[in-house]
Amino acid sequence: MSTTQDGSNETREELVKNDAVELEVIEVREGAFGVHGTGDTSGFGGLQRPVAMPAASLPPFGGWFDEVAEGLAGGEGLADAIEKVVVDRGEITFFIRRELLKQTAQHLRDAQALRFELLSGVSGVHYPGDTGRELHAVYHLLSMTHNRRIRLEVTCPDEDPHVPSVVGVYPTADWHERETFDMFGIIFDGHHALTRILMPDDWPGHPQRKDYPLGGIDVEFKGGSIPAPDNRRSYS
């Protein structure tokens, strides 16, 4: 018997039972060790590996998860806000339609039964293989009143990288959204001063995107040469 980190009464086993079984394939990788095309006698070039994230879960989600899911969907005009729910490793993720993100955040913060007072952070993830929803903005919310954590995830395509800003609801999102813009190029509409924060103001590109190279130079030592980290052969 072990409890989840946020101290709820449900056992981990109960929550794991609700975990998704079917996975959602977002990409298929081919080859390994950088072997591609002709001249491959190793056979590794023929390897295929699907990249799949945990797929949507169906209610009941277990424990207080259902309470929050119902409370969220019960908000005014928020009946369609939830795209899907993923319960995985004892954590719940709500995929929110991006046009309703701000209202959802407002409701999550203010509703008595929800009271997610604190936005822990905003993080971006770039899935170039997830066509039409390449960029994800991930919000971690904390309710100190109920001692609960949830995750909101909003997606947007590369061609239209716009997500509404939640700075009006959570002022702490100011720097987080600037960082996510700086690193991924997601434009947070409604942010009062969306400028670069970590990189220089005139920096070209968004470094944390998967199509942005790591860079670096080969290391040479005693006649040998080790390629830069992003040019080394890799296993995944």
Added chain:
Amino acid sequence: MVTTDPYAGTTESTSGQVFNVTGGDWDTIAPDSLDGDRLVINMGPQHPSTHGVLRLILEIDGEQVHDARAGIGYLHTGIEKNMEYRTWTQGVTFCTRMDYVAPFATEAAYVGAIEKLLGIEDQITERTKVLRVLMLELNRISSHLIAIATGGMEIGALTVMTCGFRDREEILKAFERITGLRMNHAYFRPGGVAQDLPEGEIGELRDLVALLKKRLPEYAALCNANPIFKGRLKGIGHLDLPGVMALGITGPILRSTGMDWDLRVKQPYWDYETYDFEVVTRDEPDAYGRFMIRQDEMWQSLKIVEQCIDRLEATAGQPVMIADKKIAWPAQLSIGEDGQGNSPEHIRHIMGESMEALIHHFKIVTEGFRVPAGQSYFAVESPKGEIACHAVSDGGTRPYRVHFREPSFVNLQGVSVMSEGGMLSDVIVAVASIDPVMGGVDR
């Protein structure tokens, strides 16, 4: 206008005249620009009292601050991006360099997130957890000592600085004995810790606790009732609970508003619920309250450290790495004539006895282990507040994305609201009460 001050060069820019000032009075530097005009002062990035390369852009009218903004990014080294190109185990070596004053907290968030992704939280051995808690709490003391020491130095209390660094050094010596390094330890590993305590360390730790018990009251004697100290700190950097919550600020700043939020108690990890300690709060949401909280928290941490030492004595000889050989790092470190490296027993085993062991060692060290796809979020209470790691795996041997919720980064947003409307000299006190570490802010 040309200044006669030999040290203050001046250049024209599109937004007006820019002075490069290293000292002196405004009436000698630029007598014409004193007519009640507001001045924009660029404090930093290289300023002794901005805790590293923090740049503050201050709009001042006389001595009063009207507008304060923080410019960051001068120490951005792309650690999160770099971690995507190394194995999960190698990542610890990178993330420990983020907040170099409290490196164990960053390591803890990272390995916690990996262990959650792997689903091996229940297999972490008891001794591992005790060792981790021991290091986290010693680190809390050393980080708070830095906060108090540098904060004291910045208002001219140099003795506090020398005392703080002197006592921190003793803790760093313990870190060096246990992990091999004073800083940048990479001691926590997915599944365990890098190595067990060296011989005789229990006694050394007991001596350290006894020494700190003797030394910590010196800070109280020097500062707590010192009228100059109180005059500089009381009422400065005021930020009440609604402001703190809106800005997402955690740690001592949150607890100085009277809110008893501490993740070690509210969302315990690694058996924190079994230790006897108290969460320190205060109803003084200012620099003095935060100073007092840090002082009291050091005593609580010392209490936990003592309990850890007892438990380490009781669990001597137990493993400090997970039993699952597919995840556990194969080698044990030891110190030889030519420095630290793999233990001779392990080298003998893989080089002379078992071909399979050699293959296993090679595979797990070069390729690493695979982590099932998904994402996790693991938060721990660092000396500065909630530090958390959001780790995303695509099922490979490297992180697909790791993002750190750095408390210094979040808390630094409070610098504007804490210092606007106050005196220029109080900006420094406000920044010191936030205790930002730029390595963590910029990552």
